[in-house]
Amino acid sequence: xxxxxxxxxxxxxxxxxxxxxxxxxxxxxxxxxxxxxxxxxxxxxxxxxxxxxxxxxxxxxxxxxxxxxxxxxxxxxxxxxxxxxxxxxxxxxxxxxxxxxxxxxxxxxxxxxxxxxxxxxxxxxxxxxxxxxxxxxxxxxxxxxxxxxxxxxxxxxxxxxxxxxxxxxxxxxxxxxxxxxxxxxxxxxxxxxxxxxxxxxxxxxxxxxxxxxxxxxxxxxxxxxxxxxxxxxxxxxxxxxxxxxxxxxxxxxxxxxxxxxxxxxxxxxx
Amino acid sequence: xxxxxxxxxxxxxxxxxxxxxxxxxxxxxxxxxxxxxxxxxxxxxxxxxxxxxxxxxxxxxxxxxxxxxxxxxxxxxxxxxxxxxxxxxxxxxxxxxxxxxxxxxxxxxxxxxxxxxxxxxxxxxxxxxxxxxxxxxxxxxxxxxxxxxxxxxxxxxxxxxxxxxxxxxxxxxxxxxxxxxxxxxxxxxxxxxxxxxxxxxxxxxxxxxxxxxxxxxxxxxxxxxxxxxxxxxxxxxxxxxxxxxxxxxxxxxxxxxxxxxxxxxxxxxxxxxxxxxxxxxxxxxxxxxxxxxxxxxxxxx
Numbered sequence: 001x002x003x004x005x006x007x008x009x010x011x012x013x014x015x016x017x018x019x020x021x022x023x024x025x026x027x028x029x030x031x032x033x034x035x036x037x038x039x040x041x042x043x044x045x046x047x048x049x050x051x052x053x054x055x056x057x058x059x060x061x062x063x064x065x066x067x068x069x070x071x072x073x074x075x076x077x078x079x080x081x082x083x084x085x086x087x088x089x090x091x092x093x094x095x096x097x098x099x100x101x102x103x104x105x106x107x108x109x110x111x112x113x114x115x116x117x118x119x120x121x122x123x124x125x126x127x128x129x130x131x132x133x134x135x136x137x138x139x140x141x142x143x144x145x146x147x148x149x150x151x152x153x154x155x156x157x158x159x160x161x162x163x164x165x166x167x168x169x170x171x172x173x174x175x176x177x178x179x180x181x182x183x184x185x186x187x188x189x190x191x192x193x194x195x196x197x198x199x200x201x202x203x204x205x206x207x208x209x210x211x212x213x214x215x216x217x218x219x220x221x222x223x224x225x226x227x228x229x230x231x232x233x234x235x236x237x238x239x240x241x242x243x244x245x246x247x248x249x250x251x252x253x254x255x256x257x258x259x260x261x262x263x264x265x266x267x268x269x270x
Numbered sequence: 271x272x273x274x275x276x277x278x279x280x281x282x283x284x285x286x287x288x289x290x291x292x293x294x295x296x297x298x299x300x301x302x303x304x305x306x307x308x309x310x311x312x313x314x315x316x317x318x319x320x321x322x323x324x325x326x327x328x329x330x331x332x333x334x335x336x337x338x339x340x341x342x343x344x345x346x347x348x349x350x351x352x353x354x355x356x357x358x359x360x361x362x363x364x365x366x367x368x369x370x371x372x373x374x375x376x377x378x379x380x381x382x383x384x385x386x387x388x389x390x391x392x393x394x395x396x397x398x399x400x401x402x403x404x405x406x407x408x409x410x411x412x413x414x415x416x417x418x419x420x421x422x423x424x425x426x427x428x429x430x431x432x433x434x435x436x437x438x439x440x441x442x443x444x445x446x447x448x449x450x451x452x453x454x455x456x457x458x459x460x461x462x463x464x465x466x467x468x469x470x471x472x473x474x475x476x477x478x479x480x481x482x483x484x485x486x487x488x489x490x491x492x493x494x495x496x497x498x499x500x501x502x503x504x505x506x507x508x509x510x511x512x513x514x515x516x517x518x519x520x521x522x523x524x525x526x527x528x529x530x531x532x533x534x535x536x537x538x539x540x541x542x543x544x545x546x547x548x549x550x551x552x553x554x555x556x557x558x559x560x561x562x563x564x565x566x567x568x569x570x571x
Binding site: 069070071088089090091093094095097099101103104105114115117118119146147148162163166168 | 466473477482486487491493565566
């Protein structure tokens with residue numbers, strides 16, 4: 001199935017992408033102490049990459065995501081996307097929050113249309129595109145319901161559809177499946193990977209689960225805390241059956257997957 | 271454990287429920303069965319009992335009916351105040367209602383005053399609350415005064431309002447406005463400040479401008495709090511209007527309650543008190559329905 005781009009301009013070629021250069025972020029605590037959340041982070045993310053970031057709580061991964069989104073500014077250094085400095089949030093970088101931020105006064109369809117509405121896309125086009133994304137995440141039948149009438153997994157699907165429908169270049173996901181039960185989580189992982197294959201958006205995905213990171217990512221970044229730094233940066237080279245690339249059990253049972261899981265887990269726990 | 275079951279009962283009276291309660295430390299599994307809405311029945315029994323005791327006390331004639339008239343006398347006063355009757359038995363002069371108005375007209379007038387005062391308070395309160403929550407320095411300058419007015423009992427400054435605006439309806443509407451305005455301002459500020467950072471960020475990341483953020487996300491998010499503030503304000507306004515009508519309040523249900531008392535027409539006074547109370551409860555019930563219809567998501571997220 002095809003989904004029409006809302007802007008009509010396709011991001012061509014692999015030049016650009018995200019560049020994180022010497023980024024340091026410090027916070028002042030209530031007691032007036034300085035805490036370094038991130039120290040001298042340097043990363044480049046190519047377009048169409050699926051980056052998974054793992055690390056224990058407090059390693060600054062959410063802070064990094066907030067700066068990529070433009071919610072926060074670095075204390076030192078700079079973050080660039082396609083050569084432009086990230087200063088404030090905008091529709092080019094979509095954010096999928098752990099707790100779905102759907103608006104309860106709108107039904108699911110209007111929630112998915114929200115990004116297009118504020119960007120001035122006309123109604124007919126909005127409805128068509130929202131319909132396509134709702135179908136993509138399997139929510140066509142729930143389109144007229146309110147978010148609070150959906151299960152947690154369905155809410156997260158709706159949020160992902162809403163972010164995709166706003167047509168960002170980079171999708172930032174902060175432990176989006178962390179609060180879901182194991183089965184729902186696995187289903188959504190498979191769907192997310194399929195959607196990513198289809199749309200080829202760049203994804204920056206935070207997770208606690210090494211397993212999830214390897215299954216989803218093209219590259220896994222391990223961060224450690226106090227201060228937050230990048231400890232490990234590995235490409236994911238796990239063989240996938242070309243006919244069933246989303247067969248999660250087949251992928252998981254390859255020796256490469258298991259070896260990489262051991263390596264990353266070791267890096268997280270020192 | 272028994273207290274917990276009591277709460278459980280109170281919550282589930284609306285429909286017959288068969289519920290298995292988890293075994294407590296000292297008891298086995300217990301099945302609670304219910305076929306009657308217990309709470310509603312209790313309320314009804316309480317009301318019937320109250321009127322019966324009232325009737326019994328007055329029937330003994332131990333209390334002078336001037337102090338406590340019988341339920342029947344109060345009912346008659348209520349009917350008489352809503353109909354046209356001869357001025358005295360056998361007289362051909364007909365008088366309609368009391369103080370030249372039917373009782374329902376007195377009530378309607380009081381409600382109208384509330385409507386006008388509250389209408390101004392809602393418009394001004396939401397606008398001011400919105401402004402104060404977005405302009406920090408303005409909030410620091412203005413908030414102390416709003417809190418000051420809020421702390422005053424409205425009847426404390428009614429004298430000043432009479433000097434400024436006379437004894438007519440303008441004063442009463444100002445009084446109601448001043449009673450209803452502060453809670454609405456505070457609720458609006460609370461509602462706007464309570465919008466989560468993630469929700470605001472989600473709207474910005476979807477491409478919202480500042481103006482779109484405010485109108486499409488912040489205001490609807492604040493709506494439940496604003497509506498609660500309005501409900502609170504209606505309560506204040508109702509207690510205030512009844513008192514405000516002590517001066518030149520006819521027509522007005524508060525004025526009628528007061529005047530009938532001064533004229534020793536105790537049955538009518540009690541009838542007015544009951545009408546005032548029921549009107550307040552009905553008003554609040556309607557508001558709750560409206561609030562639920564406008565913000566059906568509250569409590570479900």
